[in-house]
Amino acid sequence: MFEISQLRCFVAVAEELHFSRAAERLNMTQPPLSRQIRLLEHQIGVQLLERTSRTVRLTAAGKAFFPDAARILRMAEEAAATARRNAKGEKGSLSIGFTASFGYKLLPEIVRHLRELAPDVSLTLKELVTGAQLEALHSGVLDIGLVRPHNHEGELETALLGSEELYLAIPRQEADHWPEQPGLDCLHEKPFLMYSPYEARYFHDLLSGCFLQAEVLPQIVEYVAQIHTMLALVKSGIGVALIPKSACSLHFEGLLLRKVLTHPAKPVQMAYSYRKDNHNPALETLLQEVLPGFMAELMD
Known part of the structure; x- marks a missing residue:
């Protein structure tokens, strides 16, 4: 031939x-x-x-x-x-997992930068809670997961991506009843929408720890898994809620969002995990050329 x-x-x-x-x-x-x-x-x-x-x-x-x-x-x-x-990681495929709150702002920006850098990489995006992402990473279904901090997994590499503030969501008609610069103490014995200890375990444990440290006992009226559902309930007047800054891009009419003074100032941590033995070149492009820029911004 x-x-x-x-x-x-x-x-x-x-x-x-x-x-x-x-x-x-x-x-x-x-x-x-x-x-x-x-x-x-x-x-x-x-x-x-x-x-x-x-x-x-x-x-x-x-x-x-x-x-x-x-x-x-x-x-x-x-x-x-x-x-x-x-x-070179400029072509191929990449499967990215993310929790719901990552999808509000950070994920779209990451995807935009990746497409500018490597437009021929085919992306698969899967919204999953952190636990489900870890299982998908172990099985090879995901290349990388945008997750909340979790217990160390031997075959996974996990790094902190950044951190963000908490914001208090209140009904607009109750604006005068809440401080302009709220702290956790203003929630003591007030009707409060808490995150589910099962579907939203990270936020449940985070807020429980914050309240314990501040000696604050809100009046929990509902346990909710999804932030958008929580905001809809706040709008209806059932109670107030604490959400991460990234979720502030969810614009609900009739709501006010006020940054909460906490210690540390940015208690909500964001991380990413991937298998140590994953040699997908497109993953290397994401890790080496896309995420570092976001890490520098989110660590400020």
């Missing part, structure tokens, strides 16, 4: 219709070029070029062979380029 190098020689001569120009274009001398053409014709079993001392013309077989030869050459070059882009 003929070789790609032989096709490259034939296509150059067919396009130039001149051996000297084709040889110059390929950075080779004319004798090896002529030899490659003869080997190609021998492999195919037909004459492709008519040569005289002054002219070069395609035979009927050469004219028929040329379009397919050029197409095969393009496909080979594209395949090589694809392999190089995959190796």
Whole structure:
């Protein structure tokens, strides 16, 4: 069977219709070029070029062979380029898990930057709670998970992405009943919407610890798993709630959001996890060229 190098020689001569120009274009001398053409014709079993001392013309077989030869050459070059882009993390696929609150602001920004850097990478986005993401990482379903801090997993690499403040969500009609710069103490014995200890365990444990440290006992009226549901209940006047800053992009009419003074000032932590043995080049692009910029911003 003929070789790609032989096709490259034939296509150059067919396009130039001149051996000297084709040889110059390929950075080779004319004798090896002529030899490659003869080997190609021998492999195919037909004459492709008519040569005289002054002219070069395609035979009927050469004219028929040329379009397919050029197409095969393009496909080979594209395949090589694809392999190089995959190796550089500029092409391929990447599966990203995220919790709901990451999806409000941070995830769209990460996806935007990744697409600018590597537009040919195919993305799969899966909204899952942290526990489900860890299982998907172990099984190889996910390449990376945007998660809340969790217990160390031996085969997973986990790093802190950043942290953010808590905001108090109150009904607009009750604005005068709440301080402009609220602290946790203003929630003592007040109707409060708490995160579910099962579906939203991280936020449940975080707020429970904050309240214990501040010696605050809110009046918990409901346990809620999703932030958007929590905000809808706040709007209805059932109680108030604490949400991470990233969720402030959920605009609910009739609500006010006020930053809460806490110690530390940014108690909500964001992390990412991936398998240590995952060598997906697209993952390396995300880890090395996309996430560091967000980490610098979120750590300020």
